[in-house]
Structures are given as C-alpha cells and as structure tokens.
Amino acid sequence: MTSSDLWDEETAARYDAVCAEDFTPAETDATLNVLAGLAGPGRALEFAIGTGRIGIPLALRGVPVAGIELSYPMARQLRRKDPDGLVPVTIGDMATTRVDGDFSLVYLIYNTIANLRTQTEQVACFRNAARHLAPGGRFLIELWIPPIRRMPPGQRAVPFDVTDRHLGMDTYDLVTQQGTSHHYTHEADGSIRYGTTNFRYIWPAECDLMAQLAGLEFESRVADWDGSDFTADSPSHISVWRRAT
Ligand SMILES: C[S@@+](CC[C@H](N)C(=O)[O-])C[C@H]1O[C@@H](n2cnc3c(N)ncnc32)[C@H](O)[C@@H]1O
Structure with missing residues (x-):
C-alpha cells in the first residue's frame, strides 16, 4: 500500500x-x-x-x-x-x-x-x-x-507557473510538510481543466x-x-x- x-x-x-x-x-x-x-x-x-x-x-x-x-x-x-x-x-x-x-x-x-x-x-x-x-x-x-520562503506569514499558496495556457500553484501545510499542486489548464476548445497532485516536500x-x-x-x-x-x-x-x- x-x-x-x-x-x-x-x-x-x-x-x-x-x-x-x-x-x-x-x-x-x-x-x-x-x-x-x-x-x-x-x-x-x-x-x-x-x-x-x-x-x-x-x-x-x-x-x-x-x-x-x-x-x-x-x-x-x-x-x-x-x-x-x-x-x-x-x-x-x-x-x-x-x-x-x-x-x-x-x-x-x-x-x-x-x-x-x-x-x-x-x-x-x-x-x-x-x-x-x-x-x-x-x-x-x-x-x-520547496519555495516556501516566498510565502509571507499567513499565506498558504505559491504560484509556480503563470502563463496564458496554464496557471499552477502549490498550497503548503508547513506543519505536516504536505502540499498540493493545483493546475488550471486552458484547453484548445476554450474549456479549463483542473487537476491536482499531492506531495510531501x-x-x-x-x-x-x-x-x-x-x-x-x-x-x-x-x-x-x-x-x-x-x-x-x-x-x-x-x-x-x-x-x-
Ligand atoms: C513526474 S513523473 C516522472 C516520470 C519519469 N521519471 C520522468 O522523469 O519523466 C512521476 C511518476 O512517478 C510514478 N510514481 C508515483 N509514485 C510512485 C511509487 N510509489 N512507486 C513507483 N512509481 C511512482 C507516477 O506514476 C509517475 O509515472
């Protein structure tokens, strides 16, 4: 498992x-x-x-x-x-x-x-x-x-890719070292696809x-x-x- x-x-x-x-x-x-x-x-x-x-x-x-x-x-x-x-x-x-x-x-x-x-x-x-x-x-x-130096106190998210096609940001839990990457991708048909992946930094x-x-x-x-x-x-x-x- x-x-x-x-x-x-x-x-x-x-x-x-x-x-x-x-x-x-x-x-x-x-x-x-x-x-x-x-x-x-x-x-x-x-x-x-x-x-x-x-x-x-x-x-x-x-x-x-x-x-x-x-x-x-x-x-x-x-x-x-x-x-x-x-x-x-x-x-x-x-x-x-x-x-x-x-x-x-x-x-x-x-x-x-x-x-x-x-x-x-x-x-x-x-x-x-x-x-x-x-x-x-x-x-x-x-x-x-992990780019957590970029987070002022109280902030939980860091953008890592901001383009017309893709917006990516990571959210962090600094206590457990757990994080989630959030991806918003602009598709050719005009729709926006959202996906996440989880990690431990x-x-x-x-x-x-x-x-x-x-x-x-x-x-x-x-x-x-x-x-x-x-x-x-x-x-x-x-x-x-x-x-x-
Ligand atoms: C970012 S991709 C990297 C793939 C490849 N190493 C490369 O550099 O293109 C992450 C890969 O890790 C695999 N993976 C995630 N957890 C794993 C695990 N516990 N054991 C084996 N593979 C795992 C995923 O299925 C995925 O194929």
Missing part, C-alpha cells in the same frame, strides 16, 4: 506532450549525459520510470536500463514507445519493490521522491535504492527546493539523513544537470549518495 497518487490514463496520455513543453532537447541531453556517466559500464534502475521519457533514450545510448513504475497507464505509454522491451518495467511501489540483479546507478528524477507522502515511505525508498546498488553504486535524486538535509539511514554516503550536490553550484538561492538540487565499496 502506498500513499502516492495513482497516475491515470488521461494524465499518462498527455504526459510526454507536457514534458516536451517543459524540457528543451538540450536539457534532456544534459540529463542523459550525467546519468550515462554515473552508470558507466553498469546497469541503471529508474524508480518511477513513467513513460520512459529519460529511461528509453538512456537505454538507446547503450546503458542497460530497468524501471519500477506504480501506474499501469504510464507503463503502457512506455511500452508503446518501446515495443521490443529494451527497457523492462516492473509494476510496483518504488519504496518496496525489488527487481533482480544489482545496479551501478539507481535514479529518481523530476521531484518524484515527493510523490511518497510519508517520511516512513521516503526513508524506505532510500533503503530500497541502497538494496539495489552494487558496492560503489550510486543513488541520484533530482528534487526541487523535503529539504536536502532531510534527504542526507534518509541516505544515512539507508547506509549511503554523501557524494555530491549541484543545482542542475549542467553541474552549476548549489547555493541558498537554487530552486532545485541533484544529489548523489554512494554505497561503500
């Missing part, structure tokens, strides 16, 4: 088109370069692989990639793009599901650790990553920094402690896939922990 929202058919069908608007080919390329470099000659495992936005092109670069994914609709989109099964996917919860073999890299990108909405499950997810790593293997996560320091509980050693933290420095103003981080050799 997981606390994650289940990604449905409609969301899965739209997912790649939305990502194509959010990520330039150069950004995707930078992501693939980092992941391929960390995987080296070993195998990579993507937790919450989704439609294979990154997993499939990484496999096409020659890295053997496997995935764990909770949503059948998302996994079906992946299989539609990869009918020959280059990227095997196990349906299950990334906090608990075990796949065969060990890996030089386990990665969990696009803020997805936050989809697990309890601290217990997030710690279990770090432990599950560690369980899949060969000695010396690495666990990488990409995660945004965590800071880099809490991630480091979870890694420590999982027996992993901190290795690096940068702000983005281009390797830029992580600073107090960075909106996101890419962090890597390593299993001892």
Whole structure:
C-alpha cells in the first residue's frame, strides 16, 4: 500500500506532450549525459520510470536500463514507445519493490521522491535504492527546493507557473510538510481543466539523513544537470549518495 497518487490514463496520455513543453532537447541531453556517466559500464534502475521519457533514450545510448513504475497507464505509454522491451518495467511501489540483479546507478528524477507522502515511505525508498546498488553504486535524486520562503506569514499558496495556457500553484501545510499542486489548464476548445497532485516536500538535509539511514554516503550536490553550484538561492538540487565499496 502506498500513499502516492495513482497516475491515470488521461494524465499518462498527455504526459510526454507536457514534458516536451517543459524540457528543451538540450536539457534532456544534459540529463542523459550525467546519468550515462554515473552508470558507466553498469546497469541503471529508474524508480518511477513513467513513460520512459529519460529511461528509453538512456537505454538507446547503450546503458542497460530497468524501471519500477506504480501506474499501469504510464507503463503502457512506455511500452508503446518501446515495443521490443529494451527497457523492462516492473509494476510496483518504488519504496518496496525489488527487481533482480544489482545496479551501478539507481535514479529518481523530476521531484518524484515527493510523490511518497510519508517520511516512513521516503526513508524506505532510500533503503530500497541502497538494496539495489552494487558496492560503489550510486543513488541520484533530482528534487526541487520547496519555495516556501516566498510565502509571507499567513499565506498558504505559491504560484509556480503563470502563463496564458496554464496557471499552477502549490498550497503548503508547513506543519505536516504536505502540499498540493493545483493546475488550471486552458484547453484548445476554450474549456479549463483542473487537476491536482499531492506531495510531501523535503529539504536536502532531510534527504542526507534518509541516505544515512539507508547506509549511503554523501557524494555530491549541484543545482542542475549542467553541474552549476548549489547555493541558498537554487530552486532545485541533484544529489548523489554512494554505497561503500
Ligand atoms: C513526474 S513523473 C516522472 C516520470 C519519469 N521519471 C520522468 O522523469 O519523466 C512521476 C511518476 O512517478 C510514478 N510514481 C508515483 N509514485 C510512485 C511509487 N510509489 N512507486 C513507483 N512509481 C511512482 C507516477 O506514476 C509517475 O509515472
């Protein structure tokens, strides 16, 4: 049983088109370069692989990639793009599901650790990553920094995307570290679609402690896939922990 929202058919069908608007080919390329470099000659495992936005092109670069994914609709989109099964996917919860073999890299990108909405499950997810790593293997996560510094006392919502097509805002409960993303999307037929996703936000320091509980050693933290420095103003981080050799 997981606390994650289940990604449905409609969301899965739209997912790649939305990502194509959010990520330039150069950004995707930078992501693939980092992941391929960390995987080296070993195998990579993507937790919450989704439609294979990154997993499939990484496999096409020659890295053997496997995935764990909770949503059948998302996994079906992946299989539609990869009918020959280059990227095997196990349906299950990334906090608990075990796949065969060990890996030089386990990665969990696009803020997805936050989809697990309890601290217990997030710690279990770090432990599950560690369980899949060969000695010396690495666990990488990409995660945004919750922008709660932008909230004056009494305010609960922060807009994160305001365009003609999409209005997105997050609401936060600072006591429980729970949040909800609200999306209002202007459709081509003039209607407005509303959707929400729920998350539990965590800071880099809490991630480091979870890694420590999982027996992993901190290795690096940068702000983005281009390797830029992580600073107090960075909106996101890419962090890597390593299993001892
Ligand atoms: C933002 S998408 C990221 C997909 C892919 N990693 C990417 O970068 O495009 C989040 C994905 O996490 C999956 N997910 C959410 N909770 C999960 C869980 N507990 N175990 C496995 N997958 C989960 C969702 O079904 C969805 O496919």
